[in-house]
Amino acid sequence: MRIAIVGPFTGSSLASSFSFPAGTHLPDGYLGAPLMAAYARALVNRGHTVAAITTDKSTFPAAARSPSFKSFDGQGLRAYFCPERIKGFRYSNGHVGKALDLFSFERRGLMAAIADFAPDVVHAHWTYEFAWAALDSGYPTVVTAHDSPWKVLRLMPDLYRALRFGMARRVIPRCRYLTAVSADLAADVQKFTRTPVAVVANPIADDVMASRGCTSESFDSQTLVMVLNGWDAWKNGAAALRAFAIARRANPALRMVCFGWHWEPEGVAQQWARSNGIDAGIDFRGPVPHAVILSQMQAGAVLLHPSRLEACSMTIAEALSVGLPVIAGRMTAGVPWQLDDGKAGVLVDVNDPESMARAVLDLTTDPKRWAGFSAAGRARARSIFAADRVVDQYMVQYEAACAASVVSAPHGARARQTVG
Numbered sequence: 001m002r003i004a005i006v007g008p009f010t011g012s013s014l015a016s017s018f019s020f021p022a023g024t025h026l027p028d029g030y031l032g033a034p035l036m037a038a039y040a041r042a043l044v045n046r047g048h049t050v051a052a053i054t055t056d057k058s059t060f061p062a063a064a065r066s067p068s069f070k071s072f073d074g075q076g077l078r079a080y081f082c083p084e085r086i087k088g089f090r091y092s093n094g095h096v097g098k099a100l101d102l103f104s105f106e107r108r109g110l111m112a113a114i115a116d117f118a119p120d121v122v123h124a125h126w127t128y129e130f131a132w133a134a135l136d137s138g139y140p141t142v143v144t145a146h147d148s149p150w151k152v153l154r155l156m157p158d159l160y161r162a163l164r165f166g167m168a169r170r171v172i173p174r175c176r177y178l179t180a181v182s183a184d185l186a187a188d189v190q191k192f193t194r195t196p197v198a199v200v201a202n203p204i205a206d207d208v209m210a211s212r213g214c215t216s217e218s219f220d221s222q223t224l225v226m227v228l229n230g231w232d233a234w235k236n237g238a239a240a241l242r243a244f245a246i247a248r249r250a251n252p253a254l255r256m257v258c259f260g261w262h263w264e265p266e267g268v269a270q271q272w273a274r275s276n277g278i279d280a281g282i283d284f285r286g287p288v289p290h291a292v293i294l295s296q297m298q299a300g301a302v303l304l305h306p307s308r309l310e311a312c313s314m315t316i317a318e319a320l321s322v323g324l325p326v327i328a329g330r331m332t333a334g335v336p337w338q339l340d341d342g343k344a345g346v347l348v349d350v351n352d353p354e355s356m357a358r359a360v361l362d363l364t365t366d367p368k369r370w371a372g373f374s375a376a377g378r379a380r381a382r383s384i385f386a387a388d389r390v391v392d393q394y395m396v397q398y399e400a401a402c403a404a405s406v407v408s409a410p411h412g413a414r415a416r417q418t419v420g
Contacts, residue, residue, distance in 0.1 A: 001398065002049045004117050005040055006110060006134050007125030009054040009079070013037035013290075018044070018074040026072060027056045027081045034290055035314055036125065038205035042387035044076035051117040052077055055084035055106050055129075060093065067108035071116070078117060082109030088160050099163045103129035111137050121398045127168040127175075127189075135174050140401035142177040142394070144200070147311050148188045148333065155234045155309055177401045179394070181312035182334030198397065202312045203390035204321050204381060208294060213323035213378055218299055219370050224256040224360065225300040225324065227293060227315045228307065231262035231269050236350055238272065240306035243356035245278035250361055257283045257300070259293050297324045301370070302363050306350045310335055317385045320344060320377035325370055327359045344380035345373060 011026030013034035018041070020026070036052065043050050059070055060083040069082045084106050089097035098106060110133035114122055122141045124134035131143045149168035153161045172178070172192045179200045180186035186197040224244060228235045248254045263269045264286025273279035285292075297303065303319040305328040310316070312334050319326050320338070328335045330347035339345035346363065349355045363370050383389075 001121065001402075002051075002117070002119040003043055003398065004051040004053055004114050004119035004122045004134075004139070005036065005043075005125070006053045006114065006122060006130045007036050008032045008130075009036045009040075009052045010034065011056075011079075011081070014040075014052055014074070014077070014079050017041045018077045018079075020072055020074040020079075024072055024074075026079060027070065028058050029056050029081060030054045030084075034205075035202055038387065039203050039390065040077060041205065042203060042391050046391060050077045051080060051113070051119060053080040053110060053113045053117070054082070055110070056081040057084050057086050059083045060085055067105075067112035069109055069113040069116070071113070080113035080117070082106060082113055099160050102163065102167055103132075107133040107136065110134075114139060121402055123394065123398070127171045128164055129167070131171045131175070132167065135171065140177075140398075140405040141175070142179065142397045142401050143171070143175045145172070145178065145180040145185055145189045145197075145311075146202075148185055148309075151188070151309055151333065152234075156232065176404070177397050179397060183337045184334045185311040188333075198393070200390060200393045200397075201384045202314055202317060203387040204317055204385040206387055208318060208321050209382065209386060211294070211322060212298060214298055214300070214325075214374055216367065216371075218324070219301050219364075219367055221299055221301050222251070222253045222255065222364055223296075223300045224254065224302050224304050225259075225293075225296055225319075226256060226263075226304050226306075227259045228263060229260040229287075231267075231272075234307065234309050236306040236308050237263070237269055239350060239353050240304055240356065241269070241273050241276075241278055241282070242353035243304070243306070243360065244282065245280075246353055246357035247360040247364075248281050250357075251364065252281075254360070254364065255281045255283065256304070257285060257296055259285050259288055259296075261287055294318065294322070298322050300324055302327060302360060304356065304360065305329075305335075306356065307332060308350060309333055310338075312338065316345070317381060320381040321385065323374040323378045325363055325373035325377060327356060327363065338380075338384075340376070340380050344376045 008030035011029040017037040072079045085098040087097045088099045114137040122134040122139045124131040134141045149165040153165045179198045270284040303326045326345035329350035346359045348359045
């Protein structure tokens with residue numbers, strides 16, 4: 001099957017997952033976690049021909065008017081990078097900000113790339129410009145929701161997210177084959193569509209699943225790991241730093257390693273911690289290669305994940321995959337589902353640093369309890385995040401979308417799915 005995956009790909013994740021001709025330099029792409037490349041690799045391993053279609057700010061040409069893209073052929077995969085405007089609202093390079101016209105320029109480029117590949121089915125991720133372009137392409141389309149636009153808007157109320165919310169409200173009712181990455185998110189999305197929303201978790205790469213897990217030496221390290229991209233109310237990093245300080249007063253052997261944007265040395269997180277006198281024992285690493293984070297997870301004792309909003313956290317999924325016990329929010333959307341309602345991880349009130357600190361001390365002083373959560377986490381990961389399982393579930397959606405399509409559009413394109 002020819003499958004076009006439209007979503008946030010990074011050039012580096014594609015380059016590390018697929019073989020491209022010597023000397024090929026892929027653009028930056030859409031920065032984020034390597035989730036999409038892992039899924040594309042799983043499809044190629046099954047024998048499918050795949051296109052990875054994304055947007056990229058570095059390829060945005062000055063005063064460009066017509067849709068365009070750059071494509072690169074790898075082994076089993078063609079990568080497309082479509083120009084994305086740099087500014088959200090301000091006029092730049094002959095264009096208004098992308099939010100003001102609801103990513104119209106970007107959507108035209110994505111549609112041009114889809115048409116160039118001519119897939120049997122399009123799988124679009126996130127319910128914004130990627131899904132909108134896929135639905136407008138005329139090809140059978142499956143859409144996966146990865147977040148709750150209304151919950152994001154509630155936590156971060158600004159004009160940009162209000163416009164993104166409006167985009168999702170236009171996209172979701174159009175979807176005829178729709179999935180969500182957690183049960184909580186599926187219930188949330190279901191309020192806005194009559195289409196049944198299937199639950200399909202994010203996939204974890206085979207090499208992560210097969211990697212060595214945490215051991216008693218990991219427990220002995222007394223090291224907390226935290227991976228957060230951003231410093232805001234949504235990520236809730238300040239509460240986690242306060243929790244660590246409380247726990248460390250009771251157990252001075254504890255240390256914590258922090259990764260992600262705004263968590264670099266002398267970054268906003270470290271400066272805040274220092275100003276509040278709670279920076280002792282913390283190693284601020286910032287953005288690092290994905291492999292470095294995985295290595296630290298395997299050597300750590302606990303993943304502390306204080307986020308107030310997650311649909312299907314890849315950080316939690318990867319921690320479970322390597323047997324790193326997780327402490328996360330009992331009221332944080334998809335987290336209880338990921339942690340099997342507390343059977344595969346510790347659920348706490350992440351708004352209460354004292355609650356998080358107690359959970360840290362309980363896990364780091366009880367090796368038997370720690371080992372139980374480590375084993376339960378690995379089992380949970382294999383039951384819902386294994387790439388083969390995820391591919392099987394998505395193939396059901398692809399086959400249904402293709403069977404329902406009508407080949408009647410000109411130039412061999414598929415007829416558009418009916419909009420109710």
